[in-house]
Amino acid sequence: MKILQNVGEYFILMGRTFSEPTKASLIRKQIVFEINSLGLGSMGIITIISAFMGAVITLQTASNIDSALIPEYTVGFTARQSMILEFSTTIIALILAGKVGSNIASEIGMMKVTEQIDALEIMGVNSASYLIVPKIIAAVFINPFLAIWSMFVGISGGYLVAEFSGVVSTDAFIEGVQLDFKMFSIYYALIKTAVFAFIITSIPAYYGYSVKGGALEVGVASTKGVVTSSIVILIANYVITQLLLI
Amino acid sequence: MIELRNIHKSFNGKQILHGIDVVYEKGKTNLIIGASGSGKSVLTKCTVGLIDPDQGQVLFDGKDFTNMKLDDKKDIRKKIGMLFQGGALFDSLTVEENIKFPLRMHASMTEKEMQARVNFCLGRVDMSGINDRYPAEISGGMQKRVGIARAISLNPSYLFCDEPNSGLDPSTAILIDNLIKELTEEFQITTIVVTHDMNSVMEIGDHVIFIHEGHKHWEGTKDTILKTTNKELSDLVFASELMKKVRSLG
Numbered sequence: 001m002k003i004l005q006n007v008g009e010y011f012i013l014m015g016r017t018f019s020e021p022t023k024a025s026l027i028r029k030q031i032v033f034e035i036n037s038l039g040l041g042s043m044g045i046i047t048i049i050s051a052f053m054g055a056v057i058t059l060q061t062a063s064n065i066d067s068a069l070i071p072e073y074t075v076g077f078t079a080r081q082s083m084i085l086e087f088s089t090t091i092i093a094l095i096l097a098g099k100v101g102s103n104i105a106s107e108i109g110m111m112k113v114t115e116q117i118d119a120l121e122i123m124g125v126n127s128a129s130y131l132i133v134p135k136i137i138a139a140v141f142i143n144p145f146l147a148i149w150s151m152f153v154g155i156s157g158g159y160l161v162a163e164f165s166g167v168v169s170t171d172a173f174i175e176g177v178q179l180d181f182k183m184f185s186i187y188y189a190l191i192k193t194a195v196f197a198f199i200i201t202s203i204p205a206y207y208g209y210s211v212k213g214g215a216l217e218v219g220v221a222s223t224k225g226v227v228t229s230s231i232v233i234l235i236a237n238y239v240i241t242q243l244l245l246i
Numbered sequence: 247m248i249e250l251r252n253i254h255k256s257f258n259g260k261q262i263l264h265g266i267d268v269v270y271e272k273g274k275t276n277l278i279i280g281a282s283g284s285g286k287s288v289l290t291k292c293t294v295g296l297i298d299p300d301q302g303q304v305l306f307d308g309k310d311f312t313n314m315k316l317d318d319k320k321d322i323r324k325k326i327g328m329l330f331q332g333g334a335l336f337d338s339l340t341v342e343e344n345i346k347f348p349l350r351m352h353a354s355m356t357e358k359e360m361q362a363r364v365n366f367c368l369g370r371v372d373m374s375g376i377n378d379r380y381p382a383e384i385s386g387g388m389q390k391r392v393g394i395a396r397a398i399s400l401n402p403s404y405l406f407c408d409e410p411n412s413g414l415d416p417s418t419a420i421l422i423d424n425l426i427k428e429l430t431e432e433f434q435i436t437t438i439v440v441t442h443d444m445n446s447v448m449e450i451g452d453h454v455i456f457i458h459e460g461h462k463h464w465e466g467t468k469d470t471i472l473k474t475t476n477k478e479l480s481d482l483v484f485a486s487e488l489m490k491k492v493r494s495l496g
Contacts, residue, residue: 020316026350115334118296122406123348124323 010206013128017202020126021133030134031141038100038135038201039142043149045099046092050083050150053091054157057082062167075168076176079158081185088150089189090237093196096143097229101204104135105225108208109218117209132205139197147193148186188244195240196233203229247272248293248404248436253302255288262288264460265302273434275427275450277441280457281482286440287408289457293438294326294406295319306404324352327397327435329407333389335381335396341368342377345396352400367395371425387418391425398429405430405437411446423449444489447471456482 021027061078108131111117120127155177162173204225211221248270255263262285270276280286291297293304295311304311306322314322335344345364349355355363368374371391381389390410397405407426411419427450430437439446447454451468458464458478466474472493474480484490 023351110337114332114337115330116336119328119330119334119336121296122294122323122326122328123351124320125351 006206009210010203013132013206013209014202016126017128017132017136020129022126022130026130027134027137030130031138034134034138035142038103038139039146042096042099042146045095046146046150047153049092049095050088050153051157053087054079054083054154054159055161057087057154058158058161058173059165059167072168072172073176073179075162076158076173077179078176079173080155080177080181083151083154083158084185084189088147088154089192089196090233092147092150093143093193093200093233094230096146096196097200097204097233098226100139101200101226101229102222103204104201105204105208105222106218108132108205109211109221112209112211113214113218128209132202132209135201135205136198139201140194143197143200144190144193147189151189188240191244192237192240195236199229199232199236203232247307248438249303249305249308250289250293251303251305253289253292253304254300255285255292255297256300262460263292263299266457266460266462268455268462268465270436270438271453272436273431274452275430275437275439276453276455277439277447277451278455278457279441279447279482282442284457285460286457290406290408290438290440294328295323324400325403327400327402327405329390329393329397329405329410331409331412333381333386333393335389335392337381339380340377341373341379341381341384341392344381344392345399348396348400363399364395367399368392370398370429371395387414387422390414390418390422394422394425394429398433401433402435405435407437407439407441409440409442411441411443416445419443419445420449426450444483444486447483448492 057079058075061075065072065074108117111131117127117131120130159170159173159177162168162170204222207221207225207228208218211217250266250268253263253266254261266289278286278289288297292299295304299312302312306325309318309322311319311322335341336347339347342364345367346360349360349363353360364377365374368377371394373388373391373395376384376388376392381392384392394407394410405426410422410426414422423446426437426439429435439450441447448468451471454464454466454468454471455462456464456476456479464474464476464479471479471483474483484493
């Protein structure tokens with residue numbers, strides 16, 4: 001019952017968020033701020049995680065190939081497919097759900113308990129639109145770039161492992177990376193990233209916006225926002241994959 | 247002038263407000279007093295439209311705010327300034343940006359005109375020169391004054407103050423009270439102050455209403471409150487030894 005209530009309230013909030021847009025001049029400034037805060041602020045962690053992910057995929061694939069019948073370029077091919085189809089989209093989205101999601105829920109939650117949202121409403125401002133729309137637009141815009149960066153860094157990480165560990169030759173790795181490349185994989189990854197960006201921002205925003213009480217409730221909302229958005233990302237991942245790839 | 251007619255409100259089946267009727271006059275400081283949980287804040291939130299009453303009407307200069315379309319409500323809200331208990335300044339904006347915020351939203355002003363208005367409002371609350379500071383960098387009393395500056399930036403017709411003195415030292419509290427009173431008279435604003443502070447009642451209470459268990463239990467002025475025979479009001483107002491002495495003196 002509580003889940004249904006939350007779903008209903010979430011859609012009502014989203015309806016309110018997009019029904020009365022705030023002045024474009026104010027939103028524009030906020031979007032630039034959020035792109036910097038939510039997107040560029042995550043570049044460091046995405047770079048580190050993607051580089052090591054690509055490196056480990058390369059090592060694991062190489063160490064698990066025992067048969068001489070399996071060509072060496074399979075390592076590069078696997079690293080590319082894994083990074084593009086899942087790691088740079090879903091795993092990065094889950095990491096961002098933790099980092100960005102908790103940030104959004106606690107920021108909006110604190111604004112709620114310190115009456116800053118009431119102050120916006122009193123001024124005749126649609127607080128949902130003013131606070132949530134810039135975050136959603138910024139994330140949906142910048143996250144696909146982060147995903148592409150993650151793919152590049154991950155595959156580069158795999159290449160460096162090939163170069164320095166010698167588990168696979170760099171020529172074979174590059175051949176695998178280029179083998180049977182389909183541009184649709186990138187489109188699929190970017191569509192997923194954009195959907196996940198919406199989830200990562202809107203669900204924690206809902207939990208932050210619904211806070212009643214004090215600092216304790218803000219913490220609870222932050223946790224709920226991260227957990228729920230992570231679960232919804234996994235469900236959406238399945239649905240999008242079924243729709244686009246099967 | 248703001249008029250409340252038969253305001254009822256309940257939450258989860260518990261009746262909080264029981265048919266409150268009151269008129270807040272223009273150019274006067276109207277104080278709402280009552281014990282914690284008596285319904286003061288709910289009444290104020292119903293008045294400004296943050297909560298919809300279950301029954302009754304709120305009229306701003308004769309216009310029925312409760313049954314207005316959203317766009318018309320926005321027009322009324324542009325005329326409302328509100329000082330919140332904790333200031334409710336936007337953490338991510340400087341003092342100057344906080345005061346400019348309502349101007350950017352609703353006024354057609356150039357950057358230069360906005361700057362002049364910000365400086366005027368800050369000057370009016372005796373806070374000139376702190377334009378570039380963030381709310382976290384100023385004291386509670388200064389935050390309240392900046393909150394007042396933001397509330398008056400659009401030249402409001404109605405000013406709401408939710409416990410403006412809470413958490414302030416006595417001299418700053420008196421300063422804030424006097425500021426509210428001066429602004430009310432200077433700009434002929436209809437001012438509503440929710441307070442627990444009996445000093446405020448005695449200083450600025452042109453019109454005082456006492457809310458007890460969701461009912462309007464008493465109505466009067468700072469002069470008549472000293473002679474009240476209402477038991478519940480006496481228990482609240484004359485709870486301290488100081489107020490008992492004030493009563494015995496006069």
